[in-house]
Amino acid sequence: MEATVQSNARELWSGGDSPFKVSYGKIMMWYFLISDTFSFAGLLISYGAIRLSQPAHDEANPLSWPDPNHVFNAVPFLHGHYPLVFVTFMTFTLIFSSVTMVRAVQEGHAMNRKGVLFWLGLTIIGGLIFVGSQAFEWSHLIHEGMTQKSNPFGASAFGGLFFLITGFHGFHVSVGVMLNSWAFLMTFFGAFHRRGHYEMIEKLGLYWHFVDLVWVFVFLAFYLL
Amino acid sequence: MSNLTHEESIKKVWRVCGILAFVTIFEIAAALFHFYSIPESPRWWLNLLFIILSAAKAYYIMSEFMHLKYELKAMTLTVMTPFLFLIWGIIAFLWEGGYWLSLREFWQ
Numbered sequence: 001m002e003a004t005v006q007s008n009a010r011e012l013w014s015g016g017d018s019p020f021k022v023s024y025g026k027i028m029m030w031y032f033l034i035s036d037t038f039s040f041a042g043l044l045i046s047y048g049a050i051r052l053s054q055p056a057h058d059e060a061n062p063l064s065w066p067d068p069n070h071v072f073n074a075v076p077f078l079h080g081h082y083p084l085v086f087v088t089f090m091t092f093t094l095i096f097s098s099v100t101m102v103r104a105v106q107e108g109h110a111m112n113r114k115g116v117l118f119w120l121g122l123t124i125i126g127g128l129i130f131v132g133s134q135a136f137e138w139s140h141l142i143h144e145g146m147t148q149k150s151n152p153f154g155a156s157a158f159g160g161l162f163f164l165i166t167g168f169h170g171f172h173v174s175v176g177v178m179l180n181s182w183a184f185l186m187t188f189f190g191a192f193h194r195r196g197h198y199e200m201i202e203k204l205g206l207y208w209h210f211v212d213l214v215w216v217f218v219f220l221a222f223y224l225l
Numbered sequence: 226m227s228n229l230t231h232e233e234s235i236k237k238v239w240r241v242c243g244i245l246a247f248v249t250i251f252e253i254a255a256a257l258f259h260f261y262s263i264p265e266s267p268r269w270w271l272n273l274l275f276i277i278l279s280a281a282k283a284y285y286i287m288s289e290f291m292h293l294k295y296e297l298k299a300m301t302l303t304v305m306t307p308f309l310f311l312i313w314g315i316i317a318f319l320w321e322g323g324y325w326l327s328l329r330e331f332w333q
Contacts, residue, residue, distance in 0.1 A: 020300035027300075034307055041311050045318045052322030053329065069260045083260060088253050092246065099242040102290055103235070110231055209290040213283055220279040224256055225272050 029203045033210045036172075040214050043168060044221055047161045054155040066154035068223050074140045087223050090133045091215065094173075097126025098212040101180075105205045108198025116187050116198060120180060123208065127177040134170045138163070162222060169218050172211050179204050241289045248278050 012019045020027060051065055058064040069083040076086070100122040107115030141162075145152040151159035183192075183204055192198045229237065252275055259271050288294035293301055 020297050020303070022296060022300055030304055034304060037308065038311075041314065045311075045314050048315070049318040049322035049325070052319055053325035055326070069256070084253055084256060088249065091249055095242065095245050095249065098286070098290055099238055102238045106231065106234055106238070206291055209286055212290070213286045216279050216282045216286070220275055224252060224275040224279075 023199060025199060025203050026206065029206045033206065036210065037214075040165075040168070040217070043165050044217055047165060047221055050157050050161060054157060057154070062154065064154050066151065066158050068225075071141070071146075071153045071158075072137070072223060074137075076136050084223060086133065086137065087219065090130055090137075091219055093126050093130045093133065094212050094215050097123045097130070098209050100126060101205045101208045105198070105202050108192070108201045111193070111198070113187060113190065113193050116192075116201060117184065120184050120187065120201065124177055124180050124184060127173055127180065127208075131170060131173055131177065134166065134173075138166075165218060166222070169211070169214055172214070176204070176208050176211050180208070237289065241285050244285060245282055248282055252278055 011017075018024075018027075022030075055061055055064040057067050072087055073081040073083040074086065075082045100119045104116050104119035104123060107119060146159045146162070148160045148163050150156050183200055186192055186200070187198075192200060255271060255274060259266070259268070293304065
């Protein structure tokens, strides 16, 4: 019994087969995402270390770490202060676009070209709304005087870390929107259908969910904690 | 791959979407409740809650949306084990950050 298990294992890893039962492209996307996780983790961990090296939030100390409820309280087209309302909208946009991406992948499994186009289109729109919302938030904060080197709400390091980390995330979202738009065109012209499978949508789906996953932690670090 | 039918997996996706949306609303509600009603109370319990809920969201995104729950165990382990280094990284660097603060205060 043991001998057969061993020889099976050897056959499994001796080439010509996928031991993980995952295609080459998907596994390479996973390995890329693991390395990208470490890029984001490096940024978020340095955020944590720098934050703890500054005095904790204190109304009396203008150099203490700012309170997110004071920093993020603007909503487009509305006057007044609505803490965390706009970022909730952004978070929902991203969650929803992740769901539409799963639906696109599922329609791809069913070889339903129209379904893929519909759900992938919604995903692209969600990504664009997210990037647009981020542009609004950035320009609002820049008008308030927050730059990479200064921050009117408290410790100046907050400004630099905020623009670096949300910028790196926003860059990922923008790349995702571009790749999804390319896949939309390929689907539209039937390229994946002729290929016989929609695996490209699955690979882009992994990347898109990863962007959503990173946002969970960016949201945690900047807006909640 | 999963054994779920097309319809079952569609249903499952919307359920996970509901869970993620609910958890996010709950987080925001807790943050605003603390901000408006009990701003003087300690934040540590709230922060702990946020970290746990975010980890739950990450679990749902990876297992369901990224389909990791339905891959072979060897594949899941290959993806997940490198992240163990992050536990060390988080503890080491946050500790270091606290030390920088005490140095700063010492020299002031």
